[in-house]
């Protein structure tokens with residue numbers, strides 16, 4: 001019992017600690033890749049504290065409700081992961097959180113916000129099926145959706161499901177809001193349309209969304225780590241490698257439009273997963 | 286309810302943290318209020334790798350709701366005074382304004398034109414004036430850093446100077 005509580009608390013802390021640091025690291029690395037010095041590592045924390053202390057401006061009550069629900073569902077998903085619950089349950093919780101953010105953006109009448117919400121929906125449409133395919137692959141390999149079983153699996157999953165790991169990295173690019181798939185809201189502050197989703201969120205609400213984004217980052221990186229679940233070190237190594245790849249990709253590519261997102265995302269994602277799954281089935285059968 | 290709106294009983298450390306965060310994370314909104322574009326180019330030069338203002342946590346945003354600082358270049362005339370006031374009103378407190386260039390300060394060489402009202406402090410309160418035609422990027426960064434020192438720890442509402450002639 002005390003073990004469970006400890007894990008829950010670890011999950012709660014992982015968001016602000018690991019997520020914030022990843023975000024800070026990302027900003028420094030991006031700056032260095034652009035021949036700049038970049039902000040200090042703790043910059044994301046400054047941003048969030050400042051945002052939380054700003055004046056609260058809400059367009060309507062639904063907006064605030066949706067942000068709170070978004071944060072709650074995302075935190076819950078990370079805590080469930082730390083408790084080693086069911087993989088499908090975690091994915092559903094995460095999806096609910098993502099949809100609440102879209103609803104929050106739709107609650108405002110600003111056209112930028114509306115377009116941002118639609119683009120975010122398209123992104124969800126692209127990555128959710130891929131995430132489930134990854135979960136199915138893990139199930140076929142380990143015979144269980146429960147994370148306890150996955151963690152006890154003797155061989156690293158990445159040796160069995162390398163293509164599915166590639167698919168997960170694709171999802172990671174979309175979830176971390178990175179180029180070429182940062183249609184609805186780019187991480188680095190930009191102008192109107194590519195910040196569309198956040199147009200009408202301000203101050204404390206934007207701060208809460210940022211905190212939720214840290215939790216999302218941690219959840220996705222934990223998923224990546226799952227592919228080499230032989231302890232904390234291999235998990236972190238794999239997750240860090242994935243983050244580096246995503247940051248490189250972010251700086252090397254331009255933003256695609258939504259047709260390309262659907263085309264590339266689905267075509268590459270589905271093909272890779274299916275090849276891996278079929279190959280895996282044949283191997284098993 | 287934001288942290289600031291609660292009664293101040295959390296001791297000094299929270300307020301110090303908030304002020305530190307405000308100074309280290311100013312997001313700025315740049316508004317070209319009828320400038321000749323000379324000043325705008327210098328403002329944008331601050332964001333290039335050479336000057337790299339992200340070192341100080343400064344980020345250029347396109348949304349007044351997200352911004353802490355308003356950088357205004359150029360004169361105010363009778364057409365854009367309303368837009369300027371609107372942008373200022375849409376920013377969430379605490380907020381500060383930096384006027385850039387001779388035009389933003391007083392109307393500059395356009396002062397005598399009959400559609401020109403004058404410097405931007407005729408419409409909204411200005412916290413820092415950066416002179417020059419155009420000012421160098423170093424001067425603009427200096428102006429921004431000076432205005433940051435004026436971010437108090439007080440209630441956001443108290444931090445907003447009274448608008449003067451907001452139309």
Ligand code: SF4
Nearest residue numbers: 321323324386387388
């Ligand atoms: S101050 Fe000089 S450079 Fe700046 S807008 Fe006025 S005329 Fe142009």
